Amino acid sequence: MASKDTELFSPDLVFFDWEAQSTDEFFTKLGAELKQRGNINDGWFDGISTREKNYPTGLHTEAAAIAIPHTDPQFIEKPYIAVIKPKTPIVFQPMAGMGDEVPAELIINLGVLRDGGQVAVLQNLMNIFMDKEKTADILAQTTQEGMIDAITKYFE
Structure with missing residues (x-):
């Protein structure tokens, strides 16, 4: 499984220092990048926004606050996993309505x-981010290639 999933990570889909005041602003910016690369179709923004409102993806872990937004396959043209480390945290609502808002330091x-x-x-990402040392390693990355290497080495 891991090799198939890790192939979805690509340095050109790692973004640093993004700023957004809301998840909608964030999704607009990400959607523009993904559309330009042929990864998504025109329904993606509405699909991911609606799904995020109905099924929030913010996750407080002991190691960091993260978000793992996703949408339904009909909005995907070419499979991918995008990694964004914003300049300042972007607030997501908590997964399963558990806890307070999540100021995400990392968004995947x-x-x-x-x-499936x-x-x-x-599940694999949640297991990684439950580990403080692995999370610290990932958050410490400052290059696209370093980010991909750090995340994929922990995939099982």
Whole structure:
């Protein structure tokens, strides 16, 4: 499983120092990048915004505040996983309505097409981010290649 999933990470889909005042502003910016690369179709913004409102993806872990937004496969043209480390945290609502708002320090957007793939990747990422040392390693990255290497080495 891991090799298939890790192939979805690409240095050109790692972004640093983004700023956004809301998840909608964030999704607009990310959508423009993904559309330009042929990863998504025109329904993606509405799809991901609606899904995020209905099923929030912010996650407080002991190590960091993260968000793992995703949408339905019909909005994906070419599978991908995008990684964004914003300049300042972007507020997401908590997953399963558990706890306070999540000022996400790291956002990983899943564009997975294969059956069950999104769930498998999501579980894998949650396991990684439950580990303080792995999370610190990932958050310390300052280059696109370094970010991809740090995340993919922890995939199981």
